[in-house]
Structure formats: structure tokens, C-alpha cells
Amino acid sequence: MAGSILRISEALSLGLHAMVFLAAHVGEPKRVGEIAKRLKASEAHLAKVLQTLARAGLVRAVRGPKGGYELAKPPEEITLLEIFEVLHGPLEDRLCLFKEPLCGGKRCILGDLLEKVNQAVREHFSQTNLKMVQDILK
DSSP, X not given: OOOOSSOOOHHHHHHHHHHHHHHTTTTSOBOHHHHHHHHTOXXXXXXXXXXXXXXXXXXXXXXXXXXXXXXSSOGGGOBHHHHHHHHHOSOOOOOOSSSSOTTTTSOOTTTTHHHHHHHHHHHHHHHOXXXXXXXXXX
């Protein structure tokens, strides 16, 4: 069984990928069905994620025959951390894999690994915006 220390929910993965897709099509609203097909995802689940992002002001719905969703701000003004926090709440600096530390917080069997991973994720997410992701994917 394969595993990963960094687990990202399906909702967050959909949100991040949908936002990157919309950043690649600034000024061209995209329908939920088109985005879902591109991401090979459930339209219903994606629609919920996009509604959450819309309530937070990161995307907006455009009505009409050429309507759909588009970014509400320029791609360079939207960070991955902002998307994360809209869909999951604040990124916590967890120093233990358990809700209640078994070791009393004195020593961890992983040393300072969790602290380093948390810091690296926070740094990457806060310093990476959608424009930068687009530039990487070109």
C-alpha cells in the first residue's frame, strides 16, 4: 500500500486544479461541465467547490450563453495558500500526527520533520500564485 505524508483532499485538489485551469483562460468564462471533463471529476462536486470559491471572492459566475466561472482577481493576486484556506480553513502548524500528542510534546519520534514539512508547505503555498503555476506549466 503506497502512502504520502502530504495528503490533499479531493475538494482541495479540484479547487487548485480548477483555479489553474481558469488562470489559463482569463477573460473566457468556463462552464462547470467543461472544467469537470478536463479534470475527469464529478460535476456536482466541482460545482460545490466553485461555489465555495465564489463565496470567498476568488471566482465569479458569469451568466448568459457564454457564461461560466472565471477568476475574480488577476492570477498573480491569488496564492495557493488563499485557495487552501478557503477550502480547508487555516493551515495549521501541526507538530504531532495525533490530535493529542502521545509524548507530551517533549520529544517526537519524527524529530523536527513535521515542523520542517509544515514550514515548507506554508512557504510554497504562500509564495506561489496562479500566474507562477501557469508559467511553470508552459
